[in-house]
Amino acid sequence: MKTAKLPESAGRALAQVLFIGFFVFPIIWIFLMSLKNFRDIISYPPKFLFSPTLQNYRETILGAEGTLQAGELPEYVRFLLNSMIISGGAVCLAALLGIPAAYALARGGLPGRKHIAFTFLSFRFAPELMIILPMYLIYTQVGLYDTYAGMILSHQLICLPLVIWIMMSFFQDIPIEIEEAARIDGANILLTLRAVILPISGPGIASAMIIAFIFSWNNLIFGLVLAGPNSRPVTMGILQAMTFDQIKWGLMAAAAMVSAVPGMIAATYLQRHITRGLTMGAVR
Amino acid sequence: MSARTTYLLLFLPALAMLALALYPFVQGVLTAFSDRKLYYDSSEFIGFRNFIDLFADDEFRDSIFRTLAFTAGVIFVQIPLGLGIALLLLGQSWFRPILRSTLVLPLLIPPVVAGLMWKTMMQPQSGILNWLLSNVGIPPQTWLSHVDTALISVILIDTWVFTPFAALILLAGLQSIPPELDEAARVDGAGALLKFRAIQLPWIVPFIVLVALFRVTDSLKSFELFYATTRGGPLNATRTLHIMAYEEAFRWSSVGKAMAAVFVLWLMSYFISMFLMSKWQRRSGVHNENG
Numbered sequence: 172m173k174t175a176k177l178p179e180s181a182g183r184a185l186a187q188v189l190f191i192g193f194f195v196f197p198i199i200w201i202f203l204m205s206l207k208n209f210r211d212i213i214s215y216p217p218k219f220l221f222s223p224t225l226q227n228y229r230e231t232i233l234g235a236e237g238t239l240q241a242g243e244l245p246e247y248v249r250f251l252l253n254s255m256i257i258s259g260g261a262v263c264l265a266a267l268l269g270i271p272a273a274y275a276l277a278r279g280g281l282p283g284r285k286h287i288a289f290t291f292l293s294f295r296f297a298p299e300l301m302i303i304l305p306m307y308l309i310y311t312q313v314g315l316y317d318t319y320a321g322m323i324l325s326h327q328l329i330c331l332p333l334v335i336w337i338m339m340s341f342f343q344d345i346p347i348e349i350e351e352a353a354r355i356d357g358a359n360i361l362l363t364l365r366a367v368i369l370p371i372s373g374p375g376i377a378s379a380m381i382i383a384f385i386f387s388w389n390n391l392i393f394g395l396v397l398a399g400p401n402s403r404p405v406t407m408g409i410l411q412a413m414t415f416d417q418i419k420w421g422l423m424a425a426a427a428m429v430s431a432v433p434g435m436i437a438a439t440y441l442q443r444h445i446t447r448g449l450t451m452g453a454v455r
Numbered sequence: 456m457s458a459r460t461t462y463l464l465l466f467l468p469a470l471a472m473l474a475l476a477l478y479p480f481v482q483g484v485l486t487a488f489s490d491r492k493l494y495y496d497s498s499e500f501i502g503f504r505n506f507i508d509l510f511a512d513d514e515f516r517d518s519i520f521r522t523l524a525f526t527a528g529v530i531f532v533q534i535p536l537g538l539g540i541a542l543l544l545l546g547q548s549w550f551r552p553i554l555r556s557t558l559v560l561p562l563l564i565p566p567v568v569a570g571l572m573w574k575t576m577m578q579p580q581s582g583i584l585n586w587l588l589s590n591v592g593i594p595p596q597t598w599l600s601h602v603d604t605a606l607i608s609v610i611l612i613d614t615w616v617f618t619p620f621a622a623l624i625l626l627a628g629l630q631s632i633p634p635e636l637d638e639a640a641r642v643d644g645a646g647a648l649l650k651f652r653a654i655q656l657p658w659i660v661p662f663i664v665l666v667a668l669f670r671v672t673d674s675l676k677s678f679e680l681f682y683a684t685t686r687g688g689p690l691n692a693t694r695t696l697h698i699m700a701y702e703e704a705f706r707w708s709s710v711g712k713a714m715a716a717v718f719v720l721w722l723m724s725y726f727i728s729m730f731l732m733s734k735w736q737r738r739s740g741v742h743n744e745n746g
Contacts, residue, residue, distance in 0.1 A: 186543055187554065194557050197615065198564075200583060201572045217583045272469030279462030289732075290473060296728045298676035300700050300717045302476060304710065305483035312496070327472055335469065360461040389565035391679045396705075406567045410683070420575065427568040434563030438556050445559050446627050449620060453665055454627045 198431075205424035212420045227425035247426060250408030254430075256319050257404060258387040261326035262334075262380050268327075269334030270376065274364055276335070277342035278350070288339065291332045295451060302328060303396050310397060317399030325397055329390060330383040333451065337382070337444075340452030341375035342368065378441060382448035385437050388430075405430045487715040493708035505715035514691065515699070515716070521606065522695040522720070526674040528610040529617070534666060536614065537621025538659075542651075544626050558619040566616060570683025573612040574599060599685055602692040609693055612680055617673070621666045628662030629655060661735060668731040675724045696720040 204212055206223040230236075234245030244252075276284050294302070306325060307316065315321030345368065353363045369376070394404040409430055412423035446454050487505060491498035509515040544554055561569060576584050577598035585595040598608045632655065640650045678697045681687065687694035687702065694702075696716055704713035 183543065183546065187550075190540060190543070191554065191557050194561060194615070194619070197569075197572045197576060198560065200576060201568075204575065213581055215581045215586070217581075217586050268468045268472055271465035275462040275466040279459070279466065281459075281462055281466060287470070287473070291469075293725075293728075294476060296672040296724060298697055298700075298717055298720045298724060299678065300697060300704075300713070301483055301721045302479050304700075304704055304714060304717065305479040305486055308486070308491075308710065309479060309482065324475075328476060331469065331472060360458055360465075364465075385563055389563075389567075391565070391567045391682065395682070395701075406565050409565075409567055409571060423571060424575070427565075427571055431564035431568050434565070435560065438559045438563045442552070442555060442559075446623050449562065450624060450665065450669065454624055454662070 201424050202428055204420060205428050207421060209421060227421040231422055231425045231429065247408050250403055250405045253402050254388055254405040257322040257326060258384050260323040261330050261387050262384045264323060265327055265330035265334045265383055266380055269331050270338055273335045273338035274342055277339045291335050292451065294328050295332045299392050303393060307396050316397065317401045319402055322398055322402050325393055326387045329387050333383045334379050336451035337379040337448055340447060341372050378444035378448060381437055381441055385434055388433050483714050484718060486711055487718045489711045491711040493710050505712045509715055518694050518696050518699045522675060525606060525610060525695060526671055529613055529674045530667060530670055532614050533618045533621045533670060534663060536618050538625050540622035541625035541629055545629050558622060561616045562619050566679040567683045569616045570612060570680045574684045577608060600689060602690050605685055605689060605692040609680060609684060617670060624662055624666050625659055628659035632658050664731060664735040668728060668735055672724050672728045
């Protein structure tokens with residue numbers, strides 16, 4: 172028995188190591204690249220041993236030497252700030268609108284609620300340009316183009332369906348008896364929501380908001396179409412390292428690593444609710 | 456205040472937001488039937504002209520074909536691979552948490568970053584992939600830089616990013632199999648292969664449909680990986696419908712035509728997603744009452 176099991180588990184372990192390698196190697200390689208100077212980056216055969224430098228990060232965060240006016244922020248830092256404002260604002264707005272809506276959809280017995288819920292979901296499946304290209308035309312007319320308000324509003328297309336569907340699935344999992352107990356004690360719907368439902372859904376709300384933040388932060392196409400010099404997000408900042416005549420590999424690698432930090436943190440700490448988040452609550 | 460009014464009030468702000476999103480949608484459909492240009496506000500209704508022009512254009516039909524080929528490639532690679540990884544993760548192992556973290560990482564970093572990472576590694580002259588291949592005696596590949604290999608290379612990158620998605624969902628499916636079923640299979644002396652065919656596979660069919668729903672719709676509209684790696688090149692070899700529409704609008708400023716192209720893409724993905732969604736709801740009714 173034991174001898175028969177050994178080769179099988181050895182094969183399993185080998186397969187596991189192989190797939191870790193496949194998924195981790197690219198990230199490690201770019202991380203190494205972000206620590207190399209230009210000569211080490213372009214050397215062939217590729218260098219695995221080199222003397223690391225933080226020059227790329229320094230130039231990304233602090234700007235190239237001698238290019239900044241006094242009091243001016245380096246470009247990439249402005250992109251980072253833009254992304255924080257846009258994604259942070261978008262998630263807060265989505266939570267404000269989406270959590271009560273999700274509760275009403277889960278418990279309210281509203282007429283046509285299935286259709287409404289699916290209309291929200293259908294934005295998840297629609298090609299982005301279907302909405303944001305006409306949005307661009309409207310934004311340029313009403314002055315929302317290249318503004319934080321416009322970006323936060325448009326990012327509701329990402330965040331709101333996520334928050335509504337994830338929270339709907341959380342609320343449906345809460346036993347209705349808890350609410351009925353509160354209602355018998357004389358609490359109305361708003362009080363039940365505030366004093367009973369929200370406290371026990373804290374972890375759910377947090378993970379829904381984190382996932383919405385990550386997807387908003389990671390997005391490129393909204394910024395590409397709806398943002399200009401005043402509100403470009405961090406994902407566009409990485410592309411800027413690819414100028415017309417050359418690619419600044421080291422800077423690109425450093426910028427990419429910095430922009431991936433929220434996702435990396437979430438990957439480490441957000442294990443429990445990740446499948447629910449990725450499937451809009453379809454898989455618990 | 457009645458209960459119903461309260462619920463309605465809770466729901467109203469989100470509904471207003473929905474209305475706000477439907478306005479550009481309708482506006483966009485109307486634009487598809489006009490000769491709207493990027494920098495002129497005025498435009499005229501021209502009926503189906505944009506659609507007729509598009510379908511008369513070989514390049515447009517090619518990009519529909521490319522979009523479908525990309526989607527098919529994604530599905531046929533990622534679902535079996537994801538299933539394999541899910542089965543691999545099913546057993547107990549002390550480093551399972553590490554495996555899971557590893558798995559979600561590609562899904563949570565920006566797609567642009569994933570695209571640029573792979574573009575770097577796929578450089579034909581200095582990239583690490585060709586160096587790795589040369590070590591095992593495989594000749595260097597052209598990857599993203601050649602017409603014949605570009606689309607396959609993007610499928611490879613997409614596989615790196617999204618196979619974890621398939622794996623996580625299918626793993627959740629496998630873990631939801633009631634222990635009694637597993638136990639029954641063990642008592643009957645079923646081997647791993649028979650157990651997979653008779654118990655695991657039938658049980659996870661709804662989960663496979665769910666993965667297909669997300670992966671098909673996301674691949675049809677895939678944009679960011681293409682934009683970060685090839686932007687439709689070389690020689691239009693990776694010019695999918697979504698990329699084409701973007702170029703029509705912002706490079707050639709033919710917004711009307713761009714909207715017509717996106718509208719075609721939207722119709723495709725709408726009908727496919729409706730079909731898969733109905734399949735999924737019917738299937739999942741079996742062991743998930745919440746649907």
